[in-house]
Amino acid sequence: MPVSEPVDVDLVLVGGGGAASLVLAALGRRRPDVRVAIVDPVHKRGQDRTWAFWGTPGTFLDPLLSASWDEADVVTPGGRRVLPLNPLRYAMLRSAPLYELAGQAEKDLSAVRVTAPASQVLDDGERVLVTGPDGVPLVRAGWALDSRPRPPRRPGRTSWLQHFRGWWLEADGPAFDPGRAVLMDFRTPQPARGVSFGYVLPVSDRFALVEYTEFSPAVLTGDEYDAALRGYAGLLGLDLTSLRVREVEDGVIPMTDGPFDSHPSPRVVRLGTAGGATRPSTGFTFSAMARQAEDVARAVAAGRPPVPGPAYPARHRWMDAVQLRALDRGLVDGVAFFDRLFARNPAERVLRFLDGTTTLREDLALMASTPLLPMTRAAFGDAVARVRR
Template sequence: MWQRGRVDASPVDVDLALLGGGGAAALVLAALDRHDVAGLRIAVVDPVHKRGQDRTWAFWGTPGGEFDPVLSASWSRVDVVTPAGRRVLPLAPLRYAMLRSAPVYDRAAAAERRIGAVRIGAPAGALHDDGHRVSVHDPEGRVLLRAGWVLDSRPRPPQRPGRTNWLQHFRGWWLAADRPVFDPDRAVLMDFRTPQPARGVSFGYVLPVSDRYALVEYTEFSPAVLADAAYDAALRGYTGRLGLDLDTLRVREVEHGVIPMTDGPFVTRPSPRVVRLGTAGGATRPSTGFTFSAMLRQADQIARALAAGGPPVPAPAYPRRHRWLDAVALRALDRGHVDGVEFFTRLFDRNPPERVLRFLDGVTTPVEELAVMRSTPWLPMTGAVLGDTVDRLRDRLRRAATGVPGAGSRAAGRAGS
């Protein structure tokens, strides 16, 4: 029986190794268990065994998913708020859902036990892939294990900087009250009444778990992060805008994060038997920062492939045309072709909510995408398209002149950003 535990100095051989034990790896482990993948020797390599509440995922989808029993909350309608007013978006047949990390990590730990996975409590370093097996080394160069396939979810930057390089950065307070102050039936998806940065767009966010407990967040899409004091000041201002008295509330937890929003290419297949997951594998949508739904889709694809005896290679997280649309949108926002508040307001004002949410999640059809494009400011977006086309041509000519391979070449692997 392949026992879970820490290995000694002798490298072990496994069929599948997961590097990193965060959300992407946890979803894969749960999916392997759900699809009854058996007979594989599996290892998880990470110096930290993730437990508890260290992050919150918000996503939309249809009811009846794997994690429905452990959702913290879900909403059938959400609000988008601008200085001009409040728009209530009915989401049926979709719903917006909140999932905290603890139940995801708990399911992954239970899956590890049931499938008999080995956990190696050490950081992974370099990988050496000979096309048949992958040697996983520690940072000092010692071989930790050899695997038939490696799923690598460790954070890493894109292969090269994008033409636009923004960040989604945020801080949230979990606020507890002694009396009802929140509406648990309605989440605030975007509230643009926050002071807008000189370059970028900001908004508030409210996810109520009950009438006395909610996550209230300040988010920016912009090129650089803020100082800690600036996030706290923004949150104090936003809670005041909501009519909340911080003197009567308690901050139970603080969440902070930084997510890349870039058209730089992430290489999902750096070598024949190494597959990258999570943000490093292109699961983050460049124009929104949403990641969870793509990670969940890819985890399911990996488990289904292994259950059928195939290679654990998921489809690209988003279609190529969506990556191009993201690049154009980021360029338009970054160069000031469009106002960020106006851009998102028009999306929700001129499209059914389901179409917008499906578009932001990367699952719309070309016909739906044309309708979304028609709802954006036409002339400014046309200018962004032309500018992006010119820059792509220049990049291609420069790489050809210097002999640098492109993101889609054999040397670089398959790009998935």
């Protein structure tokens, strides 16, 4: 709704994407007695992205999932490793059902939607004022949750990107195995600096997401992504002449040890990538966003400040920084590194580490399974870089 006077609420969500939708869904399940507003120039609807994540079955997300798998494959030129994921599962969530759930929560909470771009979020320590273009006041709130993308507070010592293109492929007859997801397929040609892999998330035997992903410093051109996808489809034995590309998904996610400021002022909290939810070593984000949303909703329902806990333990951020440095400086081969990690650890431990939920003892076991000398050199280099900075 356009506004002439600022809307007065207890909590304003600045940005209406995945992070805000998860917060709305979590608030909708608890129905706290708070006034909520959402500020975003676009009301998110439909399928504009796909999230893949690990988790335990039996959550509110189950009815929203497009598919889930109890095992997943990691493939290298040397062979295929089948990962049993129990008690976890690998799950796919497309955006439309989450946006729909958030929309219903918005109605249940009688939230106010302001369809305008937010320009500034001004915090005087007592209230927050969200302004639009030309400084027009939009919303005044007790707290602001800002999920708009932004760079880290300062550049990282290592800054890569997870960048990808995926094709949603449809066949007239059986072409995919819906019981098996391919988590990482490293048979793709490897870039001079970085790691590439394909993956396959089948919804049915006739419909699947086939994607090409790189961890590297720079994005590719559209033609280069398409060529990589055609090559990967060939590795899978797919005949593209008999398949239809129903949708195309592109994305670029930061992989950096640069710090994100999750609480930049007394009454402003950042969520999603802007709040540190993206895992520096892999680019995975969804599970941490979901944890942030649950923390916020629990706090609001209990009358506490809506400040979530850290997205990842400090030791995990350090481990990620060392891993990024080792890959960036060529101290380890990326394919061999990930293959060794899965070969020497239970899959469930690796996946929980990537979600930021492993214990210190498990982290020590993971570190012991990596190449000792190269990772020691990376850790030493990271320490020197921190001191110099």
